[in-house]
Amino acid sequence: MNPHIYRVVIRSQISTGRLLALAGLSGVAILLAFVARAADDPVEVATQSMGTFGTNIFAPFIALALGSAALGNLVEDRTLVYVWLRPVPRYSVATAAFAAVLTVVGPIVVAVMTVAAAITGVDDLLVATAVATALAVFAYSGLFLALGLRFKRSLLIGLGYIAIWELLMSRLGDWFARLSVRSYPMSILSDATDVSIRLADRSTLASYIVPLAIGFAGLIYTSWRLTRTEID
Amino acid sequence: MSTQAGPPPMVQATGVSKWFGDLVAVSDVSFAIGAGVTALLGPNGAGKSTLLRMMCGLAKPSNGSLTVLGKDPRADVAVLGRIGMAPQQESLLDYLSGREFVELAAQLHHVDHPVEAARQAIQTVELNPDDPRKLSTYSKGMRQRIKLAQAIVHDPLVIALDEPLTGLDPRQRREMIQLFHRLGSEGKCVIVSSHVLDEVERFGSRVLVIAQGRLAAEGDFREIRNLMDDRPLRISIRTNQPRALAIALLDRGAISGCRLEADNLVVVDTSDAVAFRRAVAPAARDQDASLLELRPLDDDLESVFRYLVMR
Numbered sequence: 001m002n003p004h005i006y007r008v009v010i011r012s013q014i015s016t017g018r019l020l021a022l023a024g025l026s027g028v029a030i031l032l033a034f035v036a037r038a039a040d041d042p043v044e045v046a047t048q049s050m051g052t053f054g055t056n057i058f059a060p061f062i063a064l065a066l067g068s069a070a071l072g073n074l075v076e077d078r079t080l081v082y083v084w085l086r087p088v089p090r091y092s093v094a095t096a097a098f099a100a101v102l103t104v105v106g107p108i109v110v111a112v113m114t115v116a117a118a119i120t121g122v123d124d125l126l127v128a129t130a131v132a133t134a135l136a137v138f139a140y141s142g143l144f145l146a147l148g149l150r151f152k153r154s155l156l157i158g159l160g161y162i163a164i165w166e167l168l169m170s171r172l173g174d175w176f177a178r179l180s181v182r183s184y185p186m187s188i189l190s191d192a193t194d195v196s197i198r199l200a201d202r203s204t205l206a207s208y209i210v211p212l213a214i215g216f217a218g219l220i221y222t223s224w225r226l227t228r229t230e231i232d
Numbered sequence: 233m234s235t236q237a238g239p240p241p242m243v244q245a246t247g248v249s250k251w252f253g254d255l256v257a258v259s260d261v262s263f264a265i266g267a268g269v270t271a272l273l274g275p276n277g278a279g280k281s282t283l284l285r286m287m288c289g290l291a292k293p294s295n296g297s298l299t300v301l302g303k304d305p306r307a308d309v310a311v312l313g314r315i316g317m318a319p320q321q322e323s324l325l326d327y328l329s330g331r332e333f334v335e336l337a338a339q340l341h342h343v344d345h346p347v348e349a350a351r352q353a354i355q356t357v358e359l360n361p362d363d364p365r366k367l368s369t370y371s372k373g374m375r376q377r378i379k380l381a382q383a384i385v386h387d388p389l390v391i392a393l394d395e396p397l398t399g400l401d402p403r404q405r406r407e408m409i410q411l412f413h414r415l416g417s418e419g420k421c422v423i424v425s426s427h428v429l430d431e432v433e434r435f436g437s438r439v440l441v442i443a444q445g446r447l448a449a450e451g452d453f454r455e456i457r458n459l460m461d462d463r464p465l466r467i468s469i470r471t472n473q474p475r476a477l478a479i480a481l482l483d484r485g486a487i488s489g490c491r492l493e494a495d496n497l498v499v500v501d502t503s504d505a506v507a508f509r510r511a512v513a514p515a516a517r518d519q520d521a522s523l524l525e526l527r528p529l530d531d532d533l534e535s536v537f538r539y540l541v542m543r
Binding site for chain 1: 333
């Protein structure tokens with residue numbers, strides 16, 4: 001990983017709009033936690049809401065906003081040349097960008113969701129939420145990092161992917177669910193509390209391995225793409 | 233293809249073509265460039281930027297081969313350490329200051345003392361290395377110069393500059409041209425693209441003329457200038473004696489053809505601009521004709537390049 005590129009990508013990611021989105025979604029997570037705590041069956045409601053909001057909305061949307069912009073913004077404003085035209089291995093550029101996204105997205109999303117889980121008062125959910133959210137962030141960040149480099153309107157395409165595939169198509173059947181990222185981290189929450197969540201039927205092993213594999217696949221594709229793409 | 237005697241070329245293109253779908257941007261171009269300043273002259277859209285991008289490995293030739301210091305810049309990342317490039321686009325990493333931007337280039341090029349190297353490069357292009365402002369606040373001229381600074385901060389052997397004088401004032405242009413010459417005299421291969429003929433004339437260097445994606449001419453600037461001056465010209469003459477003046481010019485052999493366009497207008501063709509200029513005033517005097525206007529009809533740069541391509 002190249003530390004100089006890492007620092008530059010981190011600086012490029014900090015914008016008022018993104019910070020506001022992070023703050024807004026964090027507020028919603030905390031609010032949902034208080035609602036779950038006050039519910040008649042806090043375990044059921046907390047598991048459902050942490051799974052639905054944390055891994056279906058919070059992690060993917062923040063990972064999309066920052067992941068797709070990490071290299072995507074450099075492509076769109078034609079400044080990738082200032083990174084690409086250096087004697088730096090391409091995997092090192094991709095790794096630095098991926099690490100930068102994880103550095104910004106990971107701690108915030110995982111910390112907020114863990115605090116939210118703590119607020120619900122469901123002890124079994126605490127570690128499971130932290131792990132499930134971290135895995136979701138890892139998978140989505142790798143996926144959207146690659147998307148940002150591959151497509152010009154990556155934010156729009158990413159929104160379409162989350163809305164159509166992750167939130168809609170995955171409900172059509174088990175095979176569709178297997179191809180959606182969210183079903184894996186949600187299974188970790190379901191395992192932890194024994195609360196049944198729709199689509200969360202993955203095995204324990206798959207729940208951990210598949211998100212990691214998706215994140216790494218995105219990273220590998222990004223590295224490969226950087227060696228092949230023509231820089232404007 | 234031309235080859236230079238002596239040391240091997242630093243940049244060598246052999247039958248290079250580049251197309252984007254149906255659009256041919258560069259067509260079968262071959263050249264060899266050594267140390268010194270070389271101008272890449274051509275109208276906008278001629279393929280200059282595409283050639284420079286291929287030289288720096290940013291784009292891959294669709295056909296042919298292009299090597300820098302004997303290596304393929306797309307396949308060999310290490311050779312990028314010997315290349316410096318200032319691209320044409322104005323966009324920069326706007327959230328950085330000028331010093332941070334140039335330091336980043338130095339760091340990514342593994343320069344031993346990046347802070348010092350960045351200061352020196354920024355001073356070389358006449359900017360202030362202690363200026364804390366972000367690049368987003370820079371004027372067009374400052375952006376051009378900071379791009380140049382990041383291109384030279386690692387002391388590269390091959391320097392590709394895409395329209396680097398755009399946005400600079402006359403004094404800055406002079407300074408930059410001097411800098412290019414200094415770098416060239418230090419044994420570096422400096423390739424500067426421009427669509428401005430007068431600008432290239434001031435480089436006083438070797439020229440590659442690119443037009444319609446093809447290498448239209450190459451050589452010393454004076455040779456290219458002579459070629460351009462020798463091309464057929466069409467000139468409109470407004471006078472009170474168009475017929476008599478045209479006959480007089482034909483008699484003197486100063487024009488090869490003419491066409492009366494109106495009562496006071498004649499359009500003439502000449503293949504010798506110098507002879508025409510010498511003959512027109514005496515001919516008018518002899519015919520007692522008043523010369524109201526002389527206007528070249530195809531003296532724009534596009535037509536000059538078109539001629540070079542078609543000849």
